[in-house]
Amino acid sequence: MARAHSAALTILGSLYPHLALRPRLVVVADVNAHLARDLAGRFGYERVERDWRRVVAATDVDLVVACLPPILNREVVMAAAAAGKHVVCEKPLAESAAVAAEMLHACRAAGVFHGLGAGYRWTPALRAIRELIDRGDLGAIRSMRASFMLDYAADPDVPLLWRFQKSLAGGGIAIDTGYHLVDCARFLVGEIDAVQAVASTFVSERPLPSADATGNRGEGADRTAGGAVGRVDVEDATAALVTFRSGAYGVLETSRVAIGKRVSLQVEVFGSRGSADWDLERPDEFRVCLPGDEATFGYRRVLVNPTHPGAAELLIGGTDGTSIGWLGQECAMWNEFLTAIAEGRPGRADFVDGVIANAVIDALYTAAASGTRTPVVLPAGL
Numbered sequence: 001m002a003r004a005h006s007a008a009l010t011i012l013g014s015l016y017p018h019l020a021l022r023p024r025l026v027v028v029a030d031v032n033a034h035l036a037r038d039l040a041g042r043f044g045y046e047r048v049e050r051d052w053r054r055v056v057a058a059t060d061v062d063l064v065v066a067c068l069p070p071i072l073n074r075e076v077v078m079a080a081a082a083a084g085k086h087v088v089c090e091k092p093l094a095e096s097a098a099v100a101a102e103m104l105h106a107c108r109a110a111g112v113f114h115g116l117g118a119g120y121r122w123t124p125a126l127r128a129i130r131e132l133i134d135r136g137d138l139g140a141i142r143s144m145r146a147s148f149m150l151d152y153a154a155d156p157d158v159p160l161l162w163r164f165q166k167s168l169a170g171g172g173i174a175i176d177t178g179y180h181l182v183d184c185a186r187f188l189v190g191e192i193d194a195v196q197a198v199a200s201t202f203v204s205e206r207p208l209p210s211a212d213a214t215g216n217r218g219e220g221a222d223r224t225a226g227g228a229v230g231r232v233d234v235e236d237a238t239a240a241l242v243t244f245r246s247g248a249y250g251v252l253e254t255s256r257v258a259i260g261k262r263v264s265l266q267v268e269v270f271g272s273r274g275s276a277d278w279d280l281e282r283p284d285e286f287r288v289c290l291p292g293d294e295a296t297f298g299y300r301r302v303l304v305n306p307t308h309p310g311a312a313e314l315l316i317g318g319t320d321g322t323s324i325g326w327l328g329q330e331c332a333m334w335n336e337f338l339t340a341i342a343e344g345r346p347g348r349a350d351f352v353d354g355v356i357a358n359a360v361i362d363a364l365y366t367a368a369a370s371g372t373r374t375p376v377v378l379p380a381g382l
Contacts (some may be wrong), residue, residue, distance in 0.1 A: 001065040001090050001117070002028070006043040008330035015313045016335050020342035020381040023334075029055045029324070034212065052076055056083050063088065063113075063341075068176065069097050069168040074103055077114075081106040086113040092179045092262060092361070093354030095170025100358040101379035105353040114351040115337045120265065121349060122332040124304045124311035125286040127183040129269060129276045130188055130310060133145045137290060138271030140247045141189050147267045148177040149261035152216040153236055159209035159218040160230040172234030173256045174199065174368075175361050177265075181252040184267055185351065191245045192360050194375045199235035199368040202257050204230055216256075240364050275299075284321040310335075352382055 009023040030036035036048045045323040049055055056064060056079045063086040066076045070092045078280040080087045087107060094100035095117060107114040120126060132138050152158060162168040163176060174197075185192065218224070239256035244250065260262070274290040277299075278279035287299045301322035306312040313335070314328040315321075324331070333349070340347040359378050367374040 002007075002039055002065075003042070004327065005067065005088075005117070005326060005329050005334075006039060010043055012061070012331060012334055012338070016168055017329055019335065023338065026061055027055050027058060029094035032212065035214065040184055040349050045315075054167065056080050056085060062069075062086060062355060064091060065130065067117075068144055070170040071168050074099055076178060077103045079379045081110040081112050081114075084110060084112060086115075088117060088213070088337060089117040089351070089354070090117040091183070092170065092175050092358060093351060094358055095175070097355055097359035097379050098338045098360050099375075100236045100351065100355040101381065105357055105381060113337070113341045113347065115340075115351045116351060116354045117333070118180060118282075118349055118353065118357070119329040119333055120184055121178050122151045122188040122310065122329040122336070122381055123278070123283060124314065124328070124332075125269065126184065126187070126277045128302075128311075129278060129286060129288075130211045132274075132288065133188060133271070135270065138269065138272060138276060139273030141244075141246065141269060141271050143270045144185060144189055145252040145266075146250065146252050147264070147266050148181055148182045148185055149255045149258040149264040150177065151257035151259045151261050153203060154259045155217070156203045156206065157224075158206060158216075159213055159224045160206040160232065161209055161213060161216070161218055164206060164232045164234060165230075168231045169234060170198070171361065171365060172201070172238075173236060173254050174238040174240075174364055176254075177256070178238060178240075178252065178254045178364065179357055179361060180265070181254060182357045183349075185242065185244075185250050185252065186353070186356065186360075188267070188269055189244050189248055190251065191356070192242045192250075192372050193245050193361065194243045194378055195240050195243075195363040196242075196373045197238060197240040197367040199238040199365070199366045201232055201234070202236045204232050205229045213240065235368075238364065238368065240367070242360070252373050279329065280326075284323050322333075355379060355382060 025045045029052040032352045055156045064080040066089045148292040162297040206229045213223040239253040242250045268277040278286040284304045289299045363376045
């Protein structure tokens, strides 16, 4: 994700020529010096640090981007806020809603901008579906289905990276890609009141990783440390039935052991007048089913075009469906964040969204452990 944010910030000025603030990549910090130097060399950062505290303290840094395992976010965000730096934090914001709320209140007290890196709500196709919902074209939303399926953990030889350890990740796939499902559900349908859920772990032990193992699969010449193994203490898959404040319901499912699913995010919304869906594997199109002639009634495919929210700047070829793809959502997100900072207003995806998403995930874990329907409880002071 550090590479994704860096790439987006690098091309942002070309996509949005009227952007009020132009980003400059100043410094990158990583405990792994090789990774830091690689990122700096690729994207033109001016210098590299081993200690993130030097980034927060730097007088030539205005905004800090945290791309870390969730457990580590709090310390960085709190220090950045105390230093008067704006903050953008990758999702999930924290390991729990209580910790996320601490981070929100610290940023509010310091008067700094806080943005949540939940990128999928910025895809033009999902934003177009949101417009259909807001206009009432789909009628009253009755239900939604969303799934985020991956297969990187189906291989038992993938090492025990941080995503398999509760002490670093705060949870398993639910707090990782399930967080995206919650954000998309809230973005399209509204607030979630209660959750029922199940969760499963299918690979309980994994080889310990080498120092240079990165990514979801432990990429690197020697991705494991040898014959030693460690215990996986988080879930590989989860499914949830959620009820929305509006009275609608949703089915959310995510897995990292779904063989054949590389990065498969699918979202479907069903209303009283029509339906719509979107598939990340076909990101530049979505489908709608609206009232029409009986002989031709059904879903029709719509290519993303300049009439859709945020699409015009991302259609590099100048024609429908020729966007810059997955990276485009990051660019649209950063355009919003930098515009919000310039205008002195909150961003349209901030730490409030992060706290609420964390609260839904908290409820999911409680529901999966107890086998009972669990209400979503928000921390005080939102």
